[in-house]
Amino acid sequence: GAVVSQHPSRVICKSGTSVKIECRSLDFQATTMFWYRQFPKQSLMLMATSNEGSKATYEQGVEKDKFLINHASLTLSTLTVTSAHPEDSSFYICSARDSGGGQTQYFGPGTRLLVL
Amino acid sequence: AQTVTQSQPEMSVQEAETVTLSCTYDTSESNYYLFWYKQPPSRQMILVIRQEAYKQQNATENRFSVNFQKAAKSFSLKISDSQLGDTAMYFCAYTGANSKLTFGKGITLSVRP
Numbered sequence: 001g002a003v004v005s006q007h008p009s010r011v012i013c014k015s016g017t018s019v020k021i022e023c024r025s026l027d028f029q030a031t032t033m034f035w036y037r038q039f040p041k042q043s044l045m046l047m048a049t050s051n052e053g054s055k056a057t058y059e060q061g062v063e064k065d066k067f068l069i070n071h072a073s074l075t076l077s078t079l080t081v082t083s084a085h086p087e088d089s090s091f092y093i094c095s096a097r098d099s100g101g102g103q104t105q106y107f108g109p110g111t112r113l114l115v116l
Numbered sequence: 117a118q119t120v121t122q123s124q125p126e127m128s129v130q131e132a133e134t135v136t137l138s139c140t141y142d143t144s145e146s147n148y149y150l151f152w153y154k155q156p157p158s159r160q161m162i163l164v165i166r167q168e169a170y171k172q173q174n175a176t177e178n179r180f181s182v183n184f185q186k187a188a189k190s191f192s193l194k195i196s197d198s199q200l201g202d203t204a205m206y207f208c209a210y211t212g213a214n215s216k217l218t219f220g221k222g223i224t225l226s227v228r229p
Contacts, residue, residue: 032215043207043219044161091159095217103149103211107161 003027004096006108013084014116021079021111023094029074030096034105035067038091050077074099084115118143120210122220129198130228136183137193137223139208148212150184152193155222156204164206167191195225203227 003026031052036044049057056069068080095105119142129135152164167175167184179196208220
C-alpha cells in the first residue's frame with residue numbers, strides 16, 4: 001500500500017516552454033501533497049504544500065507564478081514549471097500524506113527535468 | 117524552527133555487519149514524528165522506519181531499529197546484517213504540527229562486499 005506515482009519520470013524541454021508534472025496517490029486519498037526539489041548529493045528542499053480544493057502554500061523564495069500547483073482531486077496534484085529556463089533543471093519529487101491519518105509522507109519516484 | 121542534524125556525511129560498512137547512523141534534532145514541540153528515509157541510486161525515497169515521539173518503545177522493522185532518546189533529542193538508526201542493497205543515502209526527518217518534513221543533510225552509506 002501507500003504508493004505514489006509521478007509522471008513523467010524524465011523530461012527534456014527547450015527554454016521558454018512549460019512542463020507539467022503529475023503526482024498521484026494510487027491507493028489512498030491525500031488532501032495534502034508536497035513538492036520538493038533536490039540537487040545532486042543534497043537533501044530535499046520543500047517548494048510548496050498542495051492542498052486539495054484550495055491554493056497551494058509556497059515556501060519562502062519559491063515563485064508561485066513560475067511553479068504553478070493544482071490539487072484538483074484527492075489523488076492528483078500537478079506542478080507546472082512555466083517558461084522553464086536552464087536553471088530550473090533539477091530533480092522534482094512529490095509526496096502525499098494519507099488523509100486517513102498519520103503524519104507519514106509517501107514519495108513518488110521523482111521527475112528529472114532538463115531544460116536546454 | 118525545528119532543525120535536524122546529520123553530522124556524518126559518509127559511512128562504510130562490511131556486508132553482514134552492523135552500522136549505526138546518527139541524527140539529532142531540535143524542537144520545542146511535545147508531539148512529533150521522526151523518520152528515516154532511504155534514497156538508493158534510483159532516487160526513489162523509501163520509508164525505512166517511523167517513530168512517534170509519545171511512544172517510549174523504540175521502533176523496529178526487521179533489520180532496522182532506532183535508538184530514540186527523547187530527552188537528548190537523538191534518533192539513531194541501526195542496520196543489522198548489512199546487505200549490498202542497503203547502499204544508499206539515508207535521511208533523518210522530523211514532522212510536527214505543521215505537517216512539513218524537515219530533513220537532515222543525509223548520509224551516504226556504502227556496504228562493502
